[in-house]
Amino acid sequence: MPYSATERMSLRFRFSSRPAATQPIVLNEQAIVENLTQDKVKRMWATSRTWEDEQLYLVHDQGIAGITLPCTLVVKKFQNMNPALQVDDNVQYRYKSEMILLASNSHDNIIKVVDLIQREDAIMLVYEYPVNGSLQSWLHQPMDAGQPLSWPQRRAIAIGVAKGLCHLHHECKKPIVHHNINSSSILLDQNFKAVIASFDVAQMNMAGLGQPLPVTDLPPGNFGYAAPEYGRATNQVTEKADIYSFGVLLLVLVTGRVANGPGGNGLLATWAQKKCNELMANNLKMFKITVGKGMPNQARYMKEMATMFRLGVDCTVRDPQERPSMLKVLERLRRGRSPFRGLLTF
Known part of the structure; x- marks a missing residue:
């Protein structure tokens, strides 16, 4: 059943309860709905493989004169496969599952829902839009080819994602497994x-943490990032599957390679597991060749990159029990000390 007016006000309070440095967003719901049908609306699918199963739009809200500033929003539209039909229980389930997770787990490194719009034929969740798009586009399809992500930016991104995952795994009332960590998400x-x-x-x-969850399908669009246990007969995974995906993300940030590119049967994680010791030998001479091309000031940050590469390898071991927890991963990222101190002399 749709939420009552009182319930919707409560949800909006939870959506907007995160402290913010900027003024709160006050939305014109009808204008947003009308903009979804206009030619100027861009489908996010055209620029970023984020959220594959629902209709996703970028909407430019003009704000309210004298009250709020213009802003760009992401609108995720849930409706029946036949848009002529009204919202049914299946549509209700799809949007409620995501809304409940996000509305109750506010964190600076997790996408923020700012509104819920209900119509007879559709339900829409409205998100703040991070204006620089997906990490995927900056790593592999740069918006500005002349300005690749620097190492300090990449390290900060890794720490931010780790903080968000730590919140999901360790700080929520019940642990949340994301299942779809990759450069597009x-x-x-x-x-x-x-x-x-x-x-x-x-x-x-x-x-609770460490307990298996039944999973029926490989996460959509996650090939190369998905942990090997997704394909096993038991079809049960824990939060350690997110740690595997995060490890692949670290390897991608360091090397600039795609997760399922050439080498190691097409999987970056497999290649890194096989080559790690060799790359770290001889004062990292081979590792220097592995680091992503075009990253400025590589020599200055080589030790930090080697440390993150090693952490990525530790996160992507096949046995989930041998992977570190996200708390340990975040600690190692923040500490940033190299486990190869005896080898790293330039």
Whole structure:
């Protein structure tokens, strides 16, 4: 059943309860709905493979004169496969699953829902839009080819994603497994702060941390990032699957390679597992060749990049029990000390 007016006001309070440096967003719902049908509206699918199963739009809200500033929003539209039909229980389930997860788990590094719009034929969740788009586009399809992400930016992005995952795994009332961490599901704000999006297949683990969750399908668009346990007969995974995906993300940030590119049967994680010791030998002479091309001041940050590469390898071991927790991962990222101190002499 649709929410009552009182319930919707309560949800909006929860959506907007995160402290913010800017003024709160006050939306013109009808203008947003009308803009979804106009030619100027851009489908986010055209520029970023984020959220694959629902209709996703970029909408430029003009704000309210004298009250709020213009802003860009993401509108995710839930409706029947036949848009002529009204909202049914299946549509209600799809949007409620995502809304409940996000409305109750506010964090600076997690996408923020700012409104819920209900119509007879559709339900729409409205998100703040991080203006710099997806990490995928900056790593592999740069908006400005002359300005690749610097190492300090990449390291800050890794720490931001780790903080968001730590919140999901360790700070929520019940652990949440994202299932779809990859460079397309990480968005970047105006300061290149990382924001985790794409909660379509996320699950709350009522049994607690470390307990298996039944998973029926490989996360959409996640090939190369998905942990090997997704393909096993038991079809049960824990939060350690997110840690595997995060490890791949670290390897991508360091090397600039795609997760399922050439080498290691097409998987970056497999290649890194096999080549790690060799790359770290001889004062990292081979590792220097591995680092992403075009990254400025590489020599200055080589030790930090090697440390993150090693952490990525540790996160992507095949046995989930041998992977570190996100708390340990975040600690290692923040510490930034190299486990190869005896080898790293330039």
